[in-house]
Amino acid sequence: MLAFFNVLALSFFINLTYSQTTKCQNRAGGGNADWAILYKAPGQATGKIIEATDAARDWQDGAQPLNNNAQHSFATALQHVVGDNQNVKFLAYNNAPPGVPSIKTKSNSKGIIILSIAPATDSAAWIVHTVPGFPAAKTGYNWPLAENARGHLLICLTISESQINAIAASLLLVQPVIYYNDIPKTETAGMPYFNKLADGKISTLPPFTSRQTIRTQDPRNPVTVHIYSKSESSKYEIYRKVIVKVLKKTIKVWSRRDSKLKGDYRGSQRHI
Incomplete structure (x- = not known):
């Protein structure tokens, strides 16, 4: 009986750990990836993906159509943006926010910063994309089918939480429309740029262009990423x-x- 409870406890721990997805995912959404890039050409429903766990590092057909709510990279990476997990928090921005028919903005940036607030965990991801009205927060996965007619790009980077402040510094210049943020300030106490971004404190002073550098989280083969941004004043x-x-x-x-x-x-x- 004791052995049974040990197995049960181990199984529960594994399932709980897996359910807290705050990293990029492989092609089929079945495992963590250091990075993933998906391009969907106009008129396609699935697209092509290249991601870090593929040894050939070559473009492959997507595992599922993007409107499927499971079993592909970005559906799994977004599961706690469109769903709920008490240990996963995120900030989402989009110049065409979900459920808002028209909004006046100076930006066309779209993306999500996701992180885990579980104790002793350093797990985060940054997703950048081109899809208007997507993803809606906490209301289930809902790919806008009208966007299948257009070409779209989705990029996911698995990062350490320490990289979030540099990302926020680049976003401050482009003045994104933040439509959801539940990241507690206790998680970002040492991130002044992120706190300015979350509070809507947009700089109106030079410099009006920025280059920030971040690295993905893979300890063996991290990818260095340079982020270029500029404000409308530039x-x-x-x-x-x-x-x-x-x-x-x-x-x-x-x-x-x-x-x-x-x-x-x-x-x-x-x-x-």
């Missing part, structure tokens, strides 16, 4: 004036608006 065209100079590479940029690169990319359903 007249810089960020691709030509900033990114090309840093990369020292030729890049190609597509715009649905016109053939000219501008310092302002805002507009209805205009993604670059």
Whole structure:
């Protein structure tokens, strides 16, 4: 009988640990990944994914259509954004927030910062995406089917909580529309930029461009990520004036608006 209870306790612990998803997920949503990138072309329901656990590091077909609420990378990564877990908290931002028909904003940024508040746990993820009205907080997974007609990109990075402040510093410049935040201040006491972001304290003083650097959490092979951002006060065209100079590479940029690169990319359903 004692052995039975030991097994039961171990099983409960494993299930509880697994249920607290605050990391990126592999292609099928069945295990943690250091990072994952999914591109869905216009007219597709599934898309292509590349993620850290794939030894070939090559693009694969998505495991499920994005409107499925399970068994694919981003459905699992978002399960405690669309559902509830007392140890998982998050901040979500979107210039077209779920359930809001129209909003005036200076930003087109979309993403979620997710972290665990479980004791002795350092687990977090940052998801950046292009999908308007997604994901709705705490109301179940609901991919907007109308967005299947458009191309979309979703990027997930598994990070340590110490990286969140640098992410917040970059977001302050782009003035995101925060539509949900339940991250307690006790978790962010040493994160001044995050607290400014959560409180809506947007800087109006220079500098108007920023480069922040973060690293993914994999202790063996972390990925260094550079984040470039600029405020609307900056007249810089960020691709030509900033990114090309840093990369020292030729890049190609597509715009649905016109053939000219501008310092302002805002507009209805205009993604670059």
